[in-house]
Amino acid sequence: MAGENPNFQNTDPPTVLVHRFPSFDFPPGNRLSTQFHLLDPITSPPTSPVLLHSIRALLCIGPVPVTPETLNRLPSLQIIVGSSAGVDHIDLTECRRRNIAVTNAGSAFSEDTADYAVALLFGVLRRLPAGDRYVRDGFWPVNGDFPLGFKLGAKRVGILGLGSIGSEVAKRLAAFGCSIAYFSRKKKTSVLFPYYENAIDLAANSDVLIVCCALNDETHHIVNKDVMVALGKEGVIINVGRGPLVDEKQLVEFLVRGELGGAGLDVFENEPNVPKELLERDNVVLSPHCSVATPESFEALQDVIIANLKAFFSNKPLVSPVQKD
Numbered sequence: 001m002a003g004e005n006p007n008f009q010n011t012d013p014p015t016v017l018v019h020r021f022p023s024f025d026f027p028p029g030n031r032l033s034t035q036f037h038l039l040d041p042i043t044s045p046p047t048s049p050v051l052l053h054s055i056r057a058l059l060c061i062g063p064v065p066v067t068p069e070t071l072n073r074l075p076s077l078q079i080i081v082g083s084s085a086g087v088d089h090i091d092l093t094e095c096r097r098r099n100i101a102v103t104n105a106g107s108a109f110s111e112d113t114a115d116y117a118v119a120l121l122f123g124v125l126r127r128l129p130a131g132d133r134y135v136r137d138g139f140w141p142v143n144g145d146f147p148l149g150f151k152l153g154a155k156r157v158g159i160l161g162l163g164s165i166g167s168e169v170a171k172r173l174a175a176f177g178c179s180i181a182y183f184s185r186k187k188k189t190s191v192l193f194p195y196y197e198n199a200i201d202l203a204a205n206s207d208v209l210i211v212c213c214a215l216n217d218e219t220h221h222i223v224n225k226d227v228m229v230a231l232g233k234e235g236v237i238i239n240v241g242r243g244p245l246v247d248e249k250q251l252v253e254f255l256v257r258g259e260l261g262g263a264g265l266d267v268f269e270n271e272p273n274v275p276k277e278l279l280e281r282d283n284v285v286l287s288p289h290c291s292v293a294t295p296e297s298f299e300a301l302q303d304v305i306i307a308n309l310k311a312f313f314s315n316k317p318l319v320s321p322v323q324k325d
């Protein structure tokens with residue numbers, strides 16, 4: 001049995017240890033198991049410590065944490081292949097210290113996530129979910145016409161994080177006639193959109209803020225009270241990144257006091273829990289962290305994972321290494 005064979009690492013196909021929560025399964029139509037020997041502690045018999053000592057590649061499915069304790073059990077580990085765009089669940093500092101490479105989903109999810117950000121923005125500005133409820137709940141014949149929405153075209157859109165997702169958002173919203181500006185870790189020399197040095201200045205010059213940057217120590221609560229004040233009473237916040245990028249307590253207070261125009265949220269600080277104050281607000285569109293979830297995205301993800309693992313096992317450059325700062 002492979003799980004008991006400490007030398008399995010040297011056989012073909014190469015062994016990859018799977019790291020996941022029991023509730024997080026492989027994407028449908030898993031092609032990985034035809035190319036690699038996947039050792040999945042959730043479905044295989046207990047993995048022997050000897051075998052763990054020889055593991056070189058770890059495949060992380062979903063947001064399962066990779067901590068120093070995880071790494072201590074895997075002294076030969078050289079690569080962690082992540083299945084998400086965000087890698088805030090992986091201790092990158094510790095990986096760097098141990099010289100372990102980390103890869104993410106690359107651009108596999110970028111188009112679907114950008115589409116979703118635009119959909120959330122439409123949902124907020126044109127009140128789509130609220131209009132749907134209005135019709136279903138029978139208010140139309142009783143109360144008459146539904147309140148006006150807001151036009152998307154010509155809005156000033158500020159993008160927080162002009163990476164692979166942010167760039168796709170920019171492309172889409174520019175096509176709708178919006179003007180685009182951004183704040184990122186670094187100004188991009190290849191990009192002509194105006195760059196602001198910080199999130200407050202970006203917000204002060206935007207009608208809409210789209211949050212799609214990576215979550216790390218620098219970006220935690222990057223959308224804070226000051227950014228919300230700068231965005232102003234009509235301002236809209238869309239978050240398709242990670243919940244803790246936005247100070248959710250402040251966001252709720254601003255929305256309740258009418259000091260923000262609305263929000264479209266796919267992610268939350270304490271998922272799957274959503275602040276109850278948001279549930280009753282028609283200017284807020286809520287979504288269960290699913291901007292990436294299409295069969296097409298998951299197919300593309302498998303391509304990226306397979307390409308990274310193949311590159312690793314044949315000593316070629318990785319396809320989507322997480323950038324070192």
Ligand SMILES: O=CC(=O)O
Nearest residue numbers: 084085086109292
């Ligand atoms: O949230 C999803 C991802 O980071 O891929």
